[in-house]
Amino acid sequence: MRSLVMPPALTRWVAGIDVATAAGSPVVDVPDHATTLLLRLDRSELIVMGPRTRAAYHVGTPGRSCVRVRMRPGRAQALLGRPLRALADRALPLRELPGLDVDRFAADPVAALVETVADRPEPAHRLDEAARLLTVVGVATTAARLHISERRLHTLFTDGTGLSPKRFARIDRLRTVLAADTGRWSDIAATAGYYDQSHMTAEFRHFMGVPPAAFTAGRHPTASPCTT
Template sequence: MNPTCYREYPEEGLACSWTAALPRDGEPYVQRVVPDGCVDLMWSERGILVAGPDTGPVPATVRPGDSVVAVRFGPGAAPPVLGVPADAIRDGRLPLRELWGGEADRLAEAVARAADPRGALVAAVRARMRPPDPAVPAVVAALAGSSVREAADRVGLSERQLRRRSLAAFGYGPKTLQRVLRFQRALRLARAGVPLADAALAAGYSDQAHFAHEVRDLAGEPIRNLL
């Protein structure tokens, strides 16, 4: 059971915003974060942290007394806001000030003063939002059911161009992006109650064993621990 009162909120143009908090008399809680192609911008009293797109499981520790508000960018949406290509922050956890300098500190102070910290962070992100690479939705759609070569043909790029654009937008090459998106599709279905074998086939795996192998490879634990 997650004791951090973690809660997600729908946000137009974003994957979501979210909050988490742990009482001061609680015990430290470690949540295993698995790859989803997303980028998170997380505020706490220690400042604002950027969590880049992951390629494997990452332990995230919430300490007693922590209160976190965050914005989650869907795959491909973060680079125009952060000002860096996604592969520059892949598997990274870094202070936002390394990317924005003093502006990050001013934003952290503004969020701390706000009556609605989550709303303040969301508003600041929205003010910086720009359209992502126009190839982003086409690449995601093409990779859902095609090989990398077929996907490149469908979006009108060479395989080399697709790899370069994919790294910059998502932080992954197209093959890794395809694996992560397929894993997340199957996981969503399984969490919705779809039998594992059916979820695996619907997401594009050859069978349930293939899905189970990918879960262990990407998440570092069996599927039952993620449901």
């Protein structure tokens, strides 16, 4: 996997871009609250992948390459021109994306995306602020600090990310654990915002299919062939 450097104009829209090539070995796609644009380079096929609420363990076809663009909260909604509420755990082909030339995208993903978003108004930052707050406080407090109702917050998230605020926060905590350096599980649980280590272990098993100690030791569920 090779990560691409993005200019400031693109970082307001995109959390990361990489070019990945399957090596035929098992791969883990961890849960993710982001929507991803994926271009299959062997077919010039553009796919939108919604938030992933469970880990996927698979083996890709050796040599198959793709460009992956992980969008920031709310940006995929603005780019696609539609709410994301039905997109969680789904991968849908896109016939076209207005303003994006697929051949140009394959040749130079960064430049193609910069051109695509250049004339688009940037979405309001309320969802950005809500996502930031949810990493440190609960749903009720987030809604109160934004001066909106919890129902309005729920609509904002399901339309803008495809997830409820609570599930968005749960996945974010899990990703904090996955990104943690070595350390005591109790300390990692506290840093990620869990009640205790038992709470973290139960959540980890729910999303990843195995407890954290088994996962870090490489004892993963059996990988299946990649179908995307």
